[in-house]
Structures are given as structure tokens and as C-alpha cells.
Amino acid sequence: MRVSVYREASFNSAHRLHNPSWTKEQNERVFGLCNNPNYHGHNYKIVVKVTGEVDPETGYVIDLKIVNDLIKELITERFDHRNLNLDVEEFKSLNPTVENIAIVSYNLLRARLHQDFDLQVRLYETPRNYVDYPT
Amino acid sequence: MRVSVYREASFNSAHRLHNPSWTKEQNERVFGLCNNPNYHGHNYKIVVKVTGEVDPETGYVIDLKIVNDLIKELITERFDHRNLNLDVEEFKSLNPTVENIAIVSYNLLRARLHQDFDLQVRLYETPRNYVDYPT
Amino acid sequence: MRVSVYREASFNSAHRLHNPSWTKEQNERVFGLCNNPNYHGHNYKIVVKVTGEVDPETGYVIDLKIVNDLIKELITERFDHRNLNLDVEEFKSLNPTVENIAIVSYNLLRARLHQDFDLQVRLYETPRNYVDYPT
Amino acid sequence: MRVSVYREASFNSAHRLHNPSWTKEQNERVFGLCNNPNYHGHNYKIVVKVTGEVDPETGYVIDLKIVNDLIKELITERFDHRNLNLDVEEFKSLNPTVENIAIVSYNLLRARLHQDFDLQVRLYETPRNYVDYPT
Amino acid sequence: MRVSVYREASFNSAHRLHNPSWTKEQNERVFGLCNNPNYHGHNYKIVVKVTGEVDPETGYVIDLKIVNDLIKELITERFDHRNLNLDVEEFKSLNPTVENIAIVSYNLLRARLHQDFDLQVRLYETPRNYVDYPT
Amino acid sequence: MRVSVYREASFNSAHRLHNPSWTKEQNERVFGLCNNPNYHGHNYKIVVKVTGEVDPETGYVIDLKIVNDLIKELITERFDHRNLNLDVEEFKSLNPTVENIAIVSYNLLRARLHQDFDLQVRLYETPRNYVDYPT
Numbered sequence: 001m002r003v004s005v006y007r008e009a010s011f012n013s014a015h016r017l018h019n020p021s022w023t024k025e026q027n028e029r030v031f032g033l034c035n036n037p038n039y040h041g042h043n044y045k046i047v048v049k050v051t052g053e054v055d056p057e058t059g060y061v062i063d064l065k066i067v068n069d070l071i072k073e074l075i076t077e078r079f080d081h082r083n084l085n086l087d088v089e090e091f092k093s094l095n096p097t098v099e100n101i102a103i104v105s106y107n108l109l110r111a112r113l114h115q116d117f118d119l120q121v122r123l124y125e126t127p128r129n130y131v132d133y134p135t
Numbered sequence: 136m137r138v139s140v141y142r143e144a145s146f147n148s149a150h151r152l153h154n155p156s157w158t159k160e161q162n163e164r165v166f167g168l169c170n171n172p173n174y175h176g177h178n179y180k181i182v183v184k185v186t187g188e189v190d191p192e193t194g195y196v197i198d199l200k201i202v203n204d205l206i207k208e209l210i211t212e213r214f215d216h217r218n219l220n221l222d223v224e225e226f227k228s229l230n231p232t233v234e235n236i237a238i239v240s241y242n243l244l245r246a247r248l249h250q251d252f253d254l255q256v257r258l259y260e261t262p263r264n265y266v267d268y269p270t
Numbered sequence: 271m272r273v274s275v276y277r278e279a280s281f282n283s284a285h286r287l288h289n290p291s292w293t294k295e296q297n298e299r300v301f302g303l304c305n306n307p308n309y310h311g312h313n314y315k316i317v318v319k320v321t322g323e324v325d326p327e328t329g330y331v332i333d334l335k336i337v338n339d340l341i342k343e344l345i346t347e348r349f350d351h352r353n354l355n356l357d358v359e360e361f362k363s364l365n366p367t368v369e370n371i372a373i374v375s376y377n378l379l380r381a382r383l384h385q386d387f388d389l390q391v392r393l394y395e396t397p398r399n400y401v402d403y404p405t
Numbered sequence: 406m407r408v409s410v411y412r413e414a415s416f417n418s419a420h421r422l423h424n425p426s427w428t429k430e431q432n433e434r435v436f437g438l439c440n441n442p443n444y445h446g447h448n449y450k451i452v453v454k455v456t457g458e459v460d461p462e463t464g465y466v467i468d469l470k471i472v473n474d475l476i477k478e479l480i481t482e483r484f485d486h487r488n489l490n491l492d493v494e495e496f497k498s499l500n501p502t503v504e505n506i507a508i509v510s511y512n513l514l515r516a517r518l519h520q521d522f523d524l525q526v527r528l529y530e531t532p533r534n535y536v537d538y539p540t
Numbered sequence: 541m542r543v544s545v546y547r548e549a550s551f552n553s554a555h556r557l558h559n560p561s562w563t564k565e566q567n568e569r570v571f572g573l574c575n576n577p578n579y580h581g582h583n584y585k586i587v588v589k590v591t592g593e594v595d596p597e598t599g600y601v602i603d604l605k606i607v608n609d610l611i612k613e614l615i616t617e618r619f620d621h622r623n624l625n626l627d628v629e630e631f632k633s634l635n636p637t638v639e640n641i642a643i644v645s646y647n648l649l650r651a652r653l654h655q656d657f658d659l660q661v662r663l664y665e666t667p668r669n670y671v672d673y674p675t
Numbered sequence: 676m677r678v679s680v681y682r683e684a685s686f687n688s689a690h691r692l693h694n695p696s697w698t699k700e701q702n703e704r705v706f707g708l709c710n711n712p713n714y715h716g717h718n719y720k721i722v723v724k725v726t727g728e729v730d731p732e733t734g735y736v737i738d739l740k741i742v743n744d745l746i747k748e749l750i751t752e753r754f755d756h757r758n759l760n761l762d763v764e765e766f767k768s769l770n771p772t773v774e775n776i777a778i779v780s781y782n783l784l785r786a787r788l789h790q791d792f793d794l795q796v797r798l799y800e801t802p803r804n805y806v807d808y809p810t
Contacts, residue, residue: 003268005264007263012715033755041717043716061266063165064264080708082715099465131408131410133408135456137540142534148311149353175283176284176311178311194501215303216303216306218309273777273809275773278803289597324775328705328770329772330774364599368545373543398547401544403544404542438620443554446581446582448583485580557734635734
């Protein structure tokens with residue numbers, strides 16, 4: 001009886017898409033307005049999906065407080081009200097596209113969640129633009 | 136040409152999380168405010184996903200009236216405006232966590248839906264706290 | 271330059287609609303399923319609207335932390351995961367309709383918010399059933 | 406590192422459910438109000454899911470402008486503010502159920518999207534009635 | 541203690557914007573795609589706001605069943621799954637813009653709702669395009 | 676027969692709350708994380724409300740294309756994918772709180788909209804934090 005449980009959180013960050021090995025022209029052509037050197041920003045929403053067996057004692061897959069605390073420690077306290085490019089270690093050498101932010105978030109959570117649980121991250125950059133990792 | 140069709144319904148219920156084989160202290164420690172002996176409540180939203188072949192005569196996977204009638208008979212007429220712990224047979228000896236309500240809902244629908252159809256239930260306890268069964 | 275600022279919060283409560291001066295039959299006729307003696311419940315959402323002048327020093331109408339703290343102290347810590355009829359003083363002798371919960375919430379906040387601010391409360395009982403007070 | 410990216414678009418169309426090989430009575434019995442000979446309509450919302458490897462140069466699965474342009478050319482410019490039965494070639498001999506509109510949309514996009522990408526279409530006929538293809 | 545209560549309903553209709561006293565060219569210039577002679581359509585959402593005193597016996601402004609029944613009789617049963625231009629008497633000589641549909645809906649409800657209540661109608665043509673009447 | 680019509684748009688911007696006449700400590704105490712010198716960001720949503728008489732020729736209060744074009748020219752093309760503090764003239768000497776962004780947006784639109792129309796702006800900084808101007 002495996003069930004998936006979902007938990008949402010949000011963070012509001014500045015970012016800029018940029019590949020430092022490219023010319024200014026190439027960056028502007030590929031990333032357009034997202035390459036603005038002064039940054040722009042988003043209300044990101046992260047949905048964490050944890051899949052596992054239902055514990056017959058509690059009726060829970062996992063105590064969501066554990067998931068909440070991990071999201072808070074690993075993601076929102078580090079990304080929220082930050083400039084992803086300047087303030088967050090992982091994006092100093094990794095372009096903070098919504099794809100890469102989702103992969104980084106997944107890896108941070110995966111390293112701390114018991115291996116009995118499957119994990120998937122959905123990340124919304126806007127209400128109409130979002131990604132899943134892994135697929 | 137298998138397609139999944141989705142149908143939503145809602146029910147507004149009181150419930151309490153409690154394991155009768157535990158002490159009062161253990162229940163309070165694990166379930167926190169959800170263990171309030173006077174109950175609390177939620178606007179539950181159920182999304183029923185039915186997967187099958189598209190009938191070339193109708194262009195339908197299934198006449199959604201059939202799905203609607205099953206949800207109404209098996210779920211909303213029995214759970215809506217009820218106290219899940221006191222008024223619903225299935226939860227008199229089963230802790231009404233969102234995981235268990237989803238499993239019970241799935242089992243009720245599965246027993247009445249033709250085996251040619253795959254079935255999945257998503258259940259929202261709040262807009263930000265929800266589960267899928269099966270995964 | 272008066273601006274209105276809005277702040278949302280939510281609480282998940284059990285309740286029952288009942289007039290103790292009426293007969294059982296009259297209560298059932300008027301309140302229907304909402305009169306269930308074992309209670310049902312909702313995810314209430316409250317939207318607090320505060321109107322005032324923009325402070326030229328801060329660019330704020332009001333520091334929303336003040337509004338948040340009032341909502342938390344006066345409303346969510348007292349209503350959330352409670353049975354409104356049994357656990358909340360104000361509804362021991364007042365029918366907890368969405369209208370009355372909105373009026374009670376407004377009065378609690380009004381008594382503690384500086385008179386320079388106008389105040390309005392919107393309360394959602396479900397996503398499709400909600401009220402404003404005052405109008 | 407395969408990631409799924411999602412893109413939404415909408416179109417507002419008239420349609421009618423009808424099987425020309427059936428009698429008037431059979432059409433009315435199966436399709437009910439949806440068989441109205443004068444048509445009714447919907448705000449359709451399409452969500453296109455594209456799955457692929459993240460390009461290490463860009464951090465993108467795919468430049469969403471490519472997806473946008475395909476959706477615009479193949480779907481919204483042909484379906485939006487149209488009568489699906491009368492104005493859209495594909496539905497002149499195919500009943501425009503939400504299932505069939507999703508399959509047609511998928512086939513149009515699939516033919517033009519590089520085979521390295523997986524594709525799925527979700528189509529909303531109303532906020533509470535939607536389908537996925539393929540499953 | 542006047543409170544406003546809100547009730548929502550929806551209807552899915554075909555329509556066309558057209559002024560019969562104008563030329564084809566003028567209609568196309570002003571109404572663009574909305575002038576398509578084969579119609580297009582929308583999922584309309586109507587929100588009915590009723591303002592009045594809270595009855596101390598019930599805690600209700602009005603029994604929402606009364607509002608529901610009026611919306612159903614006067615609006616949804618007449619507009620839903622219809623072609624507004626062809627099937628609805630009021631729009632045979634009145635252009636069914638979202639403004640005019642809101643005014644017609646208001647007038648239908650106003651004529652049947654007790655004068656002690658204030659009334660306002662909000663009508664959504666799409667989630668992002670809506671009107672209020674009266675203002 | 677005055678009707679209000681609403682139109683939505685969005686822009687994704689970086690910003691920072693800061694009063695240059697204050698000390699670093701005072702800015703941090705009042706604005707907290709919002710004072711981050713490297714900026715953070717939001718998906719802003721603006722809802723423009725225009726109130727006027729319904730034109731009996733068109734059934735429109737105003738051709739929404741006019742409103743769209745004004746929003747695009749005055750707001751989204753200037754604020755979207757920008758750093759409000761660094762890239763937008765109006766906020767070089769005005770703290771870009773959601774209150775002030777709403778007032779600036781209103782003033783920009785008001786100067787270009789015919790005086791027969793009333794105007795109000797609602798601005799969302801997040802889905803749960805928003806303002807109206809004027810009130």
C-alpha cells in the first residue's frame with residue numbers, strides 16, 4: 001500500500017540566466033530578457049512528493065513535520081529572499097534555470113531522506129511554467 | 136489510444152487522528168493538534184482518475200455520469216457533512232489520515248468500476264496537503 | 271494616498287449549525303446536513319483587509335508583521351484544529367455560521383487595531399462560499 | 406538527468422458532441438445537453454509536457470519559445486475563437502470530445518517535436534473536467 | 541450588522557459578438573475573432589453577492605438554497621450548454637458581451653430577490669476577463 | 676448602467692526594500708529579509724479595473740485592447756524582467772513596496788485613460804499579499 005504525499009513551500013528570489021563561457025551577444029540571444037545583468041525575480045513554489053508504505057500504527061507515510069523541516073533547512077532558509085546567483089553556493093557556477101533549481105533541490109533533499117522513500121520535486125517558476133525532476 | 140479522464144468532487148467532514156492502542160501522551164506527541172478529542176475538520180477534494188481506451192463510437196473513455204454516480208453513492212453521500220470517526224463505518228477502526236481516506240475511497244470505487252479501467256485517487260486534505268493512491 | 275493591504279490565513283475547524291431554542295425538527299429543516307450532531311468541518315480561509323495612509327518613510331500602510339501577529343493570536347491559535355462550538359468561547363452561545371465567524375473575527379481584530387486603519391474581513395467556508403464583513 | 410517541463414496555453418471554442426451515424430434520439434440520450442445543435446462552448450486549457458535531458462550549456466531541456474511557437478501555430482491559431490465542428494478540419498469527421506481534442510493536439514505536436522523528447526498533453530475542458538494523453 | 545454573502549455557479553455557452561446594424565467589415569474591425577459567424581465559447585462563472593442583515597435566529601443573511609434555486613432557474617438552466625445568440629431570448633436583440641450578460645443576469649435575479657437585499661453580479665468570461673454590475 | 680471591467684497582466688521583477696536616509700541597522704530591523712542588498716524577486720500580478728458606461732453600440736465599457744496596450748506600454752514593458760530599484764526610473768528614489776508599485780502603476784495608467792472612466796489597480800506581490808489603490 002504505497003501512497004505518495006505532497007508538501008508545498010515557496011521562496012521569493014532574484015536570479016539571472018547567464019553562461020559565463022559565452023559572449024554577451026550569445027547570452028542575450030539565448031536567454032533574452034532573462035539575461036538582464038541587474039537580475040529579475042520570481043515567486044518559486046516547490047512541491048515535494050514522497051512515496052512510501054503507509055505505517056499501520058500512524059496511518060502516515062511519513063510525519064510531514066520531517067519533510068517540512070528538511071524543506072525549511074535545505075531550501076527555503078537558503079533560497080528565500082536571496083539572489084540565487086550571488087547568495088546561494090550551488091548556483092555560483094550553475095545557471096539557475098528552473099530545471100537546475102529543481103535538480104539541486106532534489107539532490108539536497110534526497111541526501112537527507114531515508115532511502116525507503118521515493119522522492120520527486122516539482123518546481124514552479126511562474127504559475128504557468130514549471131518542471132518535474134526526476135521524470 | 137488510452138486516455139486518462141479526471142473528475143473532481145468534494146466533501147466537508149470532521150475528523151480526529153487517534154490510535155486507541157496508544158496512551159493519551161503518545162497520541163498527543165505524534166498527532167499534535169490533530170488529536171483534539173473534540174475534532175477539527177476539512178474541505179476534502181477528491182480527484183478520480185480513470186484510464187482506458189477511447190470508444191470510437193462516442194469519443195469517450197467512459198461516460199462521466201457513471202463516475203459521478205459512483206463518487207456520489209460511495210463517497211460524498213457517506214462522507215460529506217459527517218464526522219469520519221463517528222459516522223463512517225470504515226473509520227471506526229481505522230485512523231482517518233488523508234492516506235487512509237484515499238485508500239478507502241480507492242477500494243470503494245475499484246470494487247464497482249469495470250476492470251478494463253485503471254483507477255487512481257488523489258485526495259486533498261487542504262489545498263497544500265494531498266496524496267495519491269496508488270502511486 | 272490611502273491603500274488597502276490584504277493578508278490571508280487559514281484554520282481547519284469542526285462545527286455544527288444549531289439553534290438550541292428550536293426543536294430537533296426545526297433545526298434539521300433549516301440547517302439540513304449542517305445540523306449533524308457529530309459535527310462536520312471546513313478549511314476556513316480568512317482575508318484581512320487593512321486600509322490606511324502609506325507611510326512615506328517605509329512605503330508601508332502597516333508592517334504586515336503586526337497584522338500577522340494579531341491574526342495568529344486572536345484567530346488561528348484559538349480556532350485552528352478546534353471544534354468551534356465546543357472549544358471556542360465566542361461560539362458557545364452563538365451559532366458558528368460563516369457570517370457569525372466573520373463578525374466575531376472582525377470584532378476581535380478591530381479591538382486591537384489602531385483606529386486610523388479601516389478594517390474588513392472576508393471569510394471563506396469553502397472556495398465557493400464566502401462572506402464579507404462589514405459590507 | 407531527464408526533466409519534464411510544462412507549458413500552458415488556452416483557447417475558447419464552440420463545439421457540439423454528435424455521432425452522425427446515430428439517430429437524433431441516440432445522440433440526445435448519450436450526449437445530453439452537449440448535443441445541442443446550436444453548439445455550446447468552453448475555455449479550453451492545454452498543458453504541454455516535454456521531457457528530455459537538461460542541456461549543460463543552457464540549463465534548459467528545450468527553449469520554451471520553440472514549444473510556444475508550436476502550440477501557437479498548430480493549436481491556438483487554429484482552435485481559438487473557432488467552432489471546432491465547423492471550422493477545424495480534424496473535427497469535421499471526428500467527435501470533438503475532450504479526449505479526441507487531446508489526441509489530435511498530441512498528434513499535431515508530436516509530428517513536429519524532435520524524437521529525443523517525450524511528449525504528453527493535458528487538456529482541460531473545464532477546471533474540473535480534464536484528460537491526459539498519452540497516459 | 542450587514543454582511544455580504546457570495547455564491548458561485550457556472551455555465552458553458554457558445555456566443556458571437558455582432559452588431560446587426562453594422563457592416564461585416566465594421567463588425568470584424570471592432571469585434572475581431574469574437575465576430576466569427578460560426579461562434580466560439582466560454583466557461584462562464586457567475587458570482588452572486590447578496591448583502592443584508594444577519595438574522596439572529598439563524599445566523600444567516602439568507603438561506604443560500606434560495607439564492608441557488610434562483611441562479612439555477614433564471615440563469616444556468618437557461619444559459620448552460622446553450623448558444624446565447626440563438627437559444628436565449630434576452631440576447632436575440634442584445635449583443636452578448638460579458639458586460640451585457642452580467643446586466644441581464646442581475647436584472648433577472650433582482651426582479652426575484654426581496655428588496656431588503658442588495659445585489660451585485662460578477663461574471664467571468666475567462667479567468668482573467670471579468671466584470672461587476674452594478675459597480 | 677455603469678459596469679466595471681477587469682484586466683490582468685503580470686511581470687517578474689527583482690527588488691529590494693531600502694530607505695537610503697536610514698542606517699543599515701534601521702533598514703534591517705524594519706525591512707528584514709526584504710532589505711537583502713543583492714535583491715530578491717516576485718511574480719507580480721496586476722489587475723486593472725476600469726469602470727464606465729456600457730456603450731449601446733458595442734456592448735463594451737471599453738475595448739480591452741486599449742487597456743491591454745496601455746498596461747503593456749506603461750507597465751509590463753518597463754517593469755518585466757527588470758530590477759525595479761536599478762532599472763525603473765520611478766523607483767530610483769521611491770521604495771518599491773507593493774503599495775508604492777501600485778500607486779505608480781495607477782498614476783501611469785490614470786494619466787492616459789479618458790477621464791470618463793474610473794480606475795483602480797490591484798497588485799499582487801505574492802498570491803497571499805496584495806493591495807488596492809485607490810481604496
